[in-house]
Amino acid sequence: xxxxxxxxxxxxxxxxxxxxxxxxxxxxxxxxxxxxxxxxxxxxxxxxxxxxxxxxxxxxxxxxxxxxxxxxxxxxxxxxxxxxxxxxxxxxxxxxxxxxxxxxxxxxxxxxxxxxxxxxxxxxxxxxxxxxxxxxx
Numbered sequence: 001x002x003x004x005x006x007x008x009x010x011x012x013x014x015x016x017x018x019x020x021x022x023x024x025x026x027x028x029x030x031x032x033x034x035x036x037x038x039x040x041x042x043x044x045x046x047x048x049x050x051x052x053x054x055x056x057x058x059x060x061x062x063x064x065x066x067x068x069x070x071x072x073x074x075x076x077x078x079x080x081x082x083x084x085x086x087x088x089x090x091x092x093x094x095x096x097x098x099x100x101x102x103x104x105x106x107x108x109x110x111x112x113x114x115x116x117x118x119x120x121x122x123x124x125x126x127x128x129x130x131x132x133x134x135x136x137x
Contacts, residue, residue, distance in 0.1 A: 003031070004060030008067050011036040013088055015069055018056045030054035030075050034088050051091050052083040057103035063114045064131075070116065073103040078121065082129075099127050 003017025018030040032054040034047040050069075058072025058079075066084045069091075073079070078101035082094040105119030116127040 002056040004058050004069060006060045006062050006067050008062045008088070011038050011088075012040060013060075013067060015060050015067070015088075016050070016052070016055050016058060016072070018054065028056075028075060030056055036088055046088050050083070052081065052093070053079065055079060055103075057120070059105060059107035059116075061107045061109060061114055063109045068107075068114065070107055071102050071105060071119065073120075078102050078119075094129075097127075099125060 004015040006013045006015070014035045016030075016032050018028060019025065020028055032050045032052055033045065034050055035043050036046050037043045052069055053074050055072030055074045059070045061068045061070070066086045067088060069083045071079050071081070080097050080099055080101040082097050083091045084094060085091045099116060100121055100123060102119030102121045102123075106115075106117040108115050108117075112130075114129040116129075118124060118126075
């Protein structure tokens with residue numbers, strides 16, 4: 001539940017998430033795993049633990065040939081971190097994001113930029129990332 005999903009490089013991706021309290025497991029669970037599928041039937045467990053913190057209510061976007069995992073709630077508090085990957089396995093952090101921690105924000109791609117809009121912190125703010133991180137070498 002509450003994971004992030006994307007379509008990237010011909011595959012469907014599920015990134016992180018977790019579960020609410022359930023009768024079988026009476027505690028919330030937070031995940032930072034990565035799964036992908038080319039057909040929605042056969043799923044591959046690409047990463048058991050990504051380098052980004054386990055989280056729920058995070059956002060996922062595909063922009064400039066990369067998947068992005070942004071913000072979320074980790075069981076302790078809101079996050080403001082941004083991570084990106086071109087293959088779903090190697091992840092890199094975009095450091096020093098200027099916005100306040102949040103979860104459940106709106107993320108979208110428009111006008112060659114990645115936008116972060118408001119969230120559960122109820123601040124009427126809008127942020128724009130104008131260019132992708134440098135090309136990986």
